Structure formats: structure tokens, C-alpha cells
Amino acid sequence: MRDFSGDTALLSLNTATVQAQWTLEQCIDGCARHGVGGIAPWRDKLAECGAARAAAMIRDAGLRVSGLCRGGMFPAATSAGRQAALDDNRKAIDDAATIGAECLILVVGGLPEGSKDIAGARMQVRDGIDALLDHSRAAGVPVAIEPLHPMYAADRACVNTLKQANDLCDALGGGVGVAVDVYHVWWDPDLEAEIARAGTAGRILGFHVCDWLVPTTDLLLDRGMMGDGAIDIPKIRGWVEAAGYSGTSEVEIFSKDNWWRRDADDVLTTCIERHQSAV
Numbered sequence: 059m060r061d062f063s064g065d066t067a068l069l070s071l072n073t074a075t076v077q078a079q080w081t082l083e084q085c086i087d088g089c090a091r092h093g094v095g096g097i098a099p100w101r102d103k104l105a106e107c108g109a110a111r112a113a114a115m116i117r118d119a120g121l122r123v124s125g126l127c128r129g130g131m132f133p134a135a136t137s138a139g140r141q142a143a144l145d146d147n148r149k150a151i152d153d154a155a156t157i158g159a160e161c162l163i164l165v166v167g168g169l170p171e172g173s174k175d176i177a178g179a180r181m182q183v184r185d186g187i188d189a190l191l192d193h194s195r196a197a198g199v200p201v202a203i204e205p206l207h208p209m210y211a212a213d214r215a216c217v218n219t220l221k222q223a224n225d226l227c228d229a230l231g232g233g234v235g236v237a238v239d240v241y242h243v244w245w246d247p248d249l250e251a252e253i254a255r256a257g258t259a260g261r262i263l264g265f266h267v268c269d270w271l272v273p274t275t276d277l278l279l280d281r282g283m284m285g286d287g288a289i290d291i292p293k294i295r296g297w298v299e300a301a302g303y304s305g306t307s308e309v310e311i312f313s314k315d316n317w318w319r320r321d322a323d324d325v326l327t328t329c330i331e332r333h334q335s336a337v
């Protein structure tokens with residue numbers, strides 16, 4: 059595995075980690091001050107700043123953009139709803155291109171309102187990504203399917219394992235890859251094999267880190283700092299790197315009662331320490 063000691067160039071700050079404390083401008087400045095090499099903005103913060111202005115600031119700070127969060131949310135109950143989702147995804151691709159993002163992260167979406175047809179939702183996801191690909195390929199922005207933990211299957215993502223994501227990539231062709239977020243996939247008995255499969259295809263586009271707290275008190279907003287939970291992050295990083303991944307470790311921590319209440323500079327300092335000791 060790569061040696062992270064004293065090296066923060068391969069650390070990327072997902073802005074969700076300091077969502078409650080900092081604007082995108084402050085995140086960019088914070089990364090520059092702390093020597094963090096990458097950033098992954100969420101679109102709400104990007105919209106507040108403006109994509110062109112953000113692009114200039116990111117360039118001036120010398121940061122790489124490990125991803126833009128997020129596109130996806132393809133399934134809808136009506137064709138108008140599906141079309142609206144596609145339009146929004148095309149705009150996300152344009153913004154990703156403007157800021158030089160290495161990929162657009164896809165949280166693919168769950169069941170349409172009132173539906174119990176998860177197989178149908180998965181078909182809609184496949185069709186939605188397929189319909190987006192002309193635009194994303196032309197823009198030169200790969201899209202990264204991020205499988206989410208199955209507890210989100212109804213409302214956020216009906217792609218829940220890396221195998222499902224790999225199968226989708228095989229079906230859809232070039233310009234589609236996967237993002238491996240340890241929070242979502244650490245429990246999967248097939249994880250090592252599916253990471254190797256993704257690596258063989260050259261499609262690992264992102265590696266996201268945080269930790270699974272025991273107990274977890276909120277399904278969405280109680281993620282842990284690396285090293286504070288149950289995930290063997292170095293083991294998974296080893297698998298990802300053995301599969302050929304050479305990008306950043308992106309810290310993505312939603313934590314309304316803990317890390318979002320702390321001083322953001324202290325959060326970044328802890329991320330840097332844990333990047334070296336627990337990732």
C-alpha cells in the first residue's frame with residue numbers, strides 16, 4: 059500500500075464532512091491551509107459559490123477534484139419525473155466538467171413514490187444512466203456508480219452491492235465506473251472479489267472513507283471518523299490499491315451530533331491524523 063505518513067496530497071475533503079461549518083470557499087481555503095490535496099464538493103455548496111468561481115478558486119489553490127456529489131436519483135413515477143432527473147444530471151455533468159471533477163458520483167435513487175417494484179426501479183436506473191452517457195462521454199466526465207448500504211434501498215439507492223454496480227458497468231460500456239465507499243460496502247462477503255473485478259476493468263473512480271459506529275444512532279447522519287468504528291479500512295484500501303487504484307482517499311463524514319459541531323479546522327486536523335493512522 060502507498061505510504062500516507064506525512065503526505066496529505068492523496069487526502070481529499072468531501073465537503074459533507076464540514077457541511078455545517080464551512081462554505082465551499084472556506085473548504086477550498088481550509089484544504090489549502092492544511093495541505094489537503096483534493097476536494098469533493100456537494101452541489102448545494104457549489105451552487106452557492108457558482109461553478110465558474112469555484113473552478114477558479116480550486117485551480118488557484120492547486121487542488122484536484124476527486125468527484126462531484128452528486129447525480130443520480132433516476133427512478134420516478136412518471137416520464138416527466140424521469141426526464142426532470144435526466145435534465146438535472148446533465149447539468150451536474152456540466153458543472154463537473156467546469157470544475158475539473160474526476161467523476162460525477164451517482165447516488166442512483168430508490169423506489170418511485172408509492173412503488174414496491176424494486177426490480178423496476180433498478181431497470182429505471184439502468185435506463186437513466188444509459189440515457190445520460192452521450193452527454194457525459196462528450197463532456198469527458200466519467201460517472202461513478204456508488205453502491206449504497208441496503209438500508210437506503212427504498213429512498214436513496216437501489217444499487218446496494220459492488221457486484222450490482224459492476225454488472226451495470228458491464229452492461230453500459232465505457233464512461234461508467236464505480237465509487238467504493240467503505241461505509242456502504244464493508245460488510246459484503248464478496249467485496250474483495252468485486253473490487254478486483256472492478257480493478258481489472260479499470261473502473262474504480264473513487265475511494266471514500268469514514269467509519270461504521272457501533273451503535274449507529276442515525277441512519278444517515280451518524281458516520282464515524284476513520285478509526286472510531288468497525289471497518290478495517292486499511293484492509294479495504296489494500297484491496298483497492300492492489301486492484302490498481304491510485305487516486306485519493308476521500309473523507310466523507312455525515313455527523314450531525316459530533317463532527318458537524320466541532321471547529322472545522324480541528325476536524326481537518328483529525329482527518330489528516332486518521333488518514334495516516336487509520337486509513
Ligand code: ZN
Nearest residue numbers: 204239266310
Ligand atoms: Zn461516498
